Amino acid sequence: MSVRANGMANGVAVGGCDVADALIALRDLKTQFGDFVVHENLDLDVKRGKILGVVGGSGTGKSVLMRAIIGLKPPSAGTVKVFNVNYYRSSEDTQLSVERRWGVLFQGGALFSSLTVAQNVMAPIREHLNVTEDLARDMAALKISMAGLPSEAGAKYPSELSGGMKKRAGLARALALDPEIVFLDEPTAGLDPIGAAKFDDLIVNLKESLGLTVFMVTHDLDTLHAACDEVAVLAEKKVIACGALNEVRQTDHPWIQEYFSGPRGRAALAAGEP
Amino acid sequence: MADSAAKFDIDLLDGMLALYPKGDWRARAVGAVDAKLRDFSDDSVGRDLVIDMSGVERLDTTGAMMLQRTFHACTQRTEASRIIGATDAHANLLDQVRDHLAPCHIEPMQPNAFLQVLDRLGEGVADAYHAALQLMSFIGQTLATLFRVVMRPARFRWTSTFHHMEEAGLDAIPIIALMSFLIGAVVAFMGAKILRLFNADIFTVELVGIAVLREFGVLLSAILIAGRSGSAFTAQIGSMKIREEIDAMRVLGLDPMETLVLPRVLALVIMMVPIAFIADMVGLVGGGLVAWLAMDISPALFMARFEETIILNHLWAGLIKAPFFAFVIAVTGCFQGMQVAGSAESLGQRTTLSVVQSLFMVIVIDAFFAMFFLEINF
Numbered sequence: 001m002s003v004r005a006n007g008m009a010n011g012v013a014v015g016g017c018d019v020a021d022a023l024i025a026l027r028d029l030k031t032q033f034g035d036f037v038v039h040e041n042l043d044l045d046v047k048r049g050k051i052l053g054v055v056g057g058s059g060t061g062k063s064v065l066m067r068a069i070i071g072l073k074p075p076s077a078g079t080v081k082v083f084n085v086n087y088y089r090s091s092e093d094t095q096l097s098v099e100r101r102w103g104v105l106f107q108g109g110a111l112f113s114s115l116t117v118a119q120n121v122m123a124p125i126r127e128h129l130n131v132t133e134d135l136a137r138d139m140a141a142l143k144i145s146m147a148g149l150p151s152e153a154g155a156k157y158p159s160e161l162s163g164g165m166k167k168r169a170g171l172a173r174a175l176a177l178d179p180e181i182v183f184l185d186e187p188t189a190g191l192d193p194i195g196a197a198k199f200d201d202l203i204v205n206l207k208e209s210l211g212l213t214v215f216m217v218t219h220d221l222d223t224l225h226a227a228c229d230e231v232a233v234l235a236e237k238k239v240i241a242c243g244a245l246n247e248v249r250q251t252d253h254p255w256i257q258e259y260f261s262g263p264r265g266r267a268a269l270a271a272g273e274p
Numbered sequence: 275m276a277d278s279a280a281k282f283d284i285d286l287l288d289g290m291l292a293l294y295p296k297g298d299w300r301a302r303a304v305g306a307v308d309a310k311l312r313d314f315s316d317d318s319v320g321r322d323l324v325i326d327m328s329g330v331e332r333l334d335t336t337g338a339m340m341l342q343r344t345f346h347a348c349t350q351r352t353e354a355s356r357i358i359g360a361t362d363a364h365a366n367l368l369d370q371v372r373d374h375l376a377p378c379h380i381e382p383m384q385p386n387a388f389l390q391v392l393d394r395l396g397e398g399v400a401d402a403y404h405a406a407l408q409l410m411s412f413i414g415q416t417l418a419t420l421f422r423v424v425m426r427p428a429r430f431r432w433t434s435t436f437h438h439m440e441e442a443g444l445d446a447i448p449i450i451a452l453m454s455f456l457i458g459a460v461v462a463f464m465g466a467k468i469l470r471l472f473n474a475d476i477f478t479v480e481l482v483g484i485a486v487l488r489e490f491g492v493l494l495s496a497i498l499i500a501g502r503s504g505s506a507f508t509a510q511i512g513s514m515k516i517r518e519e520i521d522a523m524r525v526l527g528l529d530p531m532e533t534l535v536l537p538r539v540l541a542l543v544i545m546m547v548p549i550a551f552i553a554d555m556v557g558l559v560g561g562g563l564v565a566w567l568a569m570d571i572s573p574a575l576f577m578a579r580f581e582e583t584i585i586l587n588h589l590w591a592g593l594i595k596a597p598f599f600a601f602v603i604a605v606t607g608c609f610q611g612m613q614v615a616g617s618a619e620s621l622g623q624r625t626t627l628s629v630v631q632s633l634f635m636v637i638v639i640d641a642f643f644a645m646f647f648l649e650i651n652f
Contacts, residue, residue, distance in 0.1 A: 131305040
């Protein structure tokens, strides 16, 4: 706990983000590429059943943070605990069991280009679950429909899909194993405003109905207002503020003030208020 | 509790079918029960059904979907049919999946096999025709660009050309020399074994000399360059195409033919002659070494015999082909790079195609030269 107190002394502690009931807990995290340090002494908790939006300027390592949590970028110091398991210190079996409990939507969808959408969704099902082909098909159909795609989309190849459909198909694949946590890397980037708003709704809806916990990297102020329960701001190599949007917005940090008080921030705020 | 696999009981309740699912109805636990549940719903189509959820310990969308599927398959939607005993969370899940039960398409529709074969055959022929036309047009464009640049030499990209001369030419010499050395040695060795039967060991010199100078030196260089640089040209230009760099160049008034294609083509054409010459020499050394070590033909004897029997024509016959091979390899490589569209997958296909096509054309051209030299007794 002393470590944590230390971390908070450096950052600006705002309510929320308590240790209790945290599905993801990062302590003293340090990541680097060669000599270039991306994060240092970074602490973050993600609570069960919440949508956390991670914001920060370009190059503050939002995506790197996500990759560190999902096991793609081993940190050079500190601990990453997901479901109370230290992923990087675990046996392969434990890692696998953790991987089956999360779903990841990469920025471009990262669909397997040689498979149709339905086959993409079925890939993790076939690999990890002991189910018949019929059930796998039914499950794929369910996820595809829940992700908001028409049934014809199942037979399409990723190259035939628009950007928004790719994201939805990627989300369907991320949901394939009924994960408890879903990681979304800039889910609304590159979508038109209408598509982005629909995607926000979809995520809130899925969170409500499936009890998902969502870790979302985003640039989109509208998404922050529309979808996120909590916001974590990355700057100066750590989380400088974390909590409900209203609280974070009050924080007296130049970047945060500029981010939320800029023309876009005000517009999103105005739109977000009923 | 979590380990109790999904199962279900069937009973009658007030004269209606009743289904009692029990245990863990999550995706990882329902695999075994799915087939039985399907049998049950096939058997009871059209009957009223009550599903009592009270025995379900855990549920996720997959389990909820299976139960809803069964419910909708069986019931006649009368008031009597219902799902009872669900906790709030489970009821919520059941509600959520209800609208998403429609099956979806898994694979694109396939027309029948015979039509498909015909379709692919026709497409292949049409593609080959168009590709040939496009390649011709590309060669024409390259030559036109060359002509334009010759008229206005200030526009020539020296830096780029020298860069490619180094990368595609100079850097390739060690590997080409090694291969050529080995081939020269192998030819000498194979030839010597047969020639010895006729007591004609000394003809090994002619064999090595003619084979290496006329064919192997230049052909081997061309094959290695096609694999090494032709594919690299496709990959370089192709990835620029994917990142829209080529479009950016056009918009900025830079001609990609002038800035990308011409330097590569010229670099390879210029470098191919010295490369082939080096390959020739190293091949002869390899052959000579084997002749000396395995057949006691001393270097002095080898040289004397070589001077006596091998006329310079053999060397020219080989080297004259080098620029043609280089031109074909570089143009094909650049052409395929320009044909890359959209995805990284297309880049991979085009790179393969570039190597296959340039090797094919190199060998066709080689055959033409062989016939031509035969006719003119060169």
